[in-house]
Amino acid sequence: MDNIDKKILSELQLNGRLSITELAEKVGLSLSPCHRRLRTLEDSGIIKGYSIQLEENLIGLSFSTIVFVTMKNGDKKTISHFEEAISNIAHIIQAQRLFGDPDYLLHVVVKDLISFQKLYDRKLSSLPGVQRLTSTLVMKNVISNRILPINFPPV
The missing domain is CATH 1.10.10.10 (Winged helix-like DNA-binding domain superfamily/Winged helix DNA-binding domain)
Known part of the structure; x- marks a missing residue:
């Protein structure tokens, strides 16, 4: 390139x-x-696709949370089942597997607190292989959807 x-x-x-x-x-x-x-x-796959960015608040998704997930086991089968399950929950807009504790960080957007409680009780709490879920509310997005720094000198 x-x-x-x-x-x-x-x-x-x-x-x-x-x-x-x-x-x-x-x-x-x-x-x-x-x-x-x-x-x-x-x-080559460098460009994965084209999309638009939406303003969450204006489409009724004004409640944003970060959910930290600690797994019971880290074996391949458990991880695979968990990742497949979260990929089917549309309100999880970003999921990252982490080194250390916790094992995953999930960014969840929903309409309001009641919607989050329902999602948590019905889907998140029953995810396979989960030992513990810890949630925190997003107060404000400071940096969001930043472009990748490809034309900048290396750090």
Whole structure:
């Protein structure tokens, strides 16, 4: 990946709706080479897809929690069943497996506290292999959906 590829990725992170013409102009390429590079980035898997970002509050998902999960066992079967189960809960918008304790961090968005309680009681508390769930409320998103720092010098 060269600097032009990085420019393409940076521009698309800022605005995934750019036309190929607009993108080519922003990165200083003619249309055909820009299109070829874009296809190569897509085909290689570097670009996973295109999406939009929604404002949670404006679509009725104004209650956000972080749920820390400690597992009973760390064996492959338990982990696989747990990860499959959480992938089927739409209100979990991000899930990360961690080193140490806790084992997972889940970011959950719902309408309100009552909705979270129902989700917790009906689904989260019955997840396979879970020893303990600990929740904390998100007061405010300070940094959200930040673009990846591909055009910045290494730290």
